[in-house]
Structure formats: C-alpha cells, structure tokens
Amino acid sequence: MIKLRGCQAEDLSEMTMIWNEVVEEGGSFPFEEKWTPAQLSSFLSGRTVRCAVREDNSVAGFYLLHENILGRCSSGANATYLVRRDLRGRHIGEMLVNDSILQARAQGFRYMQFNGVVDTNIHALHLYQRCGFREVGVIPKGFRIKDGSYQDMHIMYLSLE
Secondary structure, X not given: OOEEEEOXXXXXXXXXHHHHHHHHHOOOOOOOOOOOHXXXXXXXXXXXXXXXXXXXXXXXXXXXXXXXXXXHHOOEEEEEEEEOHHHOOOOHHHXXXXXXXXXXXXXXXXXXXXXXXXXXXXXXXXXHHHOOOEEEEEEEEEEEOOOOOEEEEEEEEEEOO
C-alpha cells in the first residue's frame, strides 16, 4: 500500500538515490551529474515536495511542484516526478501526478505546464494525457539523451480552472 505525504528530512537519502537513478538513465532529466543529499536539499528548498511511501516508510517516489516561470507568468505550475526504478509500472507515477494537480489547484495556480517531456519517455507522455494534459508544442531535437543523440521534447499543458 502506497500513501502520499510531505517529504521529510529522513527521506533525503532515499530521494537522492532515486534522483541519481533518473540522472544516470540519461533519458528524461536535463541534469548530467549525480547529486549529494545536500545538493538535492538545496535544490528542493522553496518547492512543494511530496513523497509516495510504502508501508515500511521507504520512499517509492516523489515530486516537486513550483512556479513554471517567475513574475507575470507565475500563474503556472511545473512539476517533476521521480519513481524508484524497481517500483515503476505500479501506478505510483499516476498517484504523484494526480496529487500534484490537486496541490497546484490548492496553491492557486491557473495551469500546469511541462516544458520538455522527452519523446522517448512514452510512459510519461501517455500518463500525462490520461491525467488530462494536452500537447501544445514540440521542440524538435531539443533534448540530448545519454547516448548523444537528440530527441524531440513535448510541451504539455493542463488548465486548472
């Protein structure tokens, strides 16, 4: 059984392990270097961060939610989702996305926008569409994956009004 809650300081080590798994895969995150727990903690500061935890309180995944753009464009939210590699395919990502939509609405955001969902990240594209997002644009060959080739990035949008 998975439950969602705010992430806590004691989750940071597991969250860093999950973060670094995704970075190492090289197919969906812009980051190229693994981070320490201190680096991740600094990056997460000021963002809404929620964890999906198992019955033993181990972290199965998490997301971070924040303004997509500052200033006059700050009515939109952006989110990043991470699920532990060995627990993927169990609808944890869907729980995280749906929770982030609720959190974004509760925080007064008018829309959510994902700036670069990589073409090869088929599961994420399908998940976002199931959750109501629609594609509003494509950046051709905008993302360099780990093997050095370039893939299209999809811009996804969801109205929260």
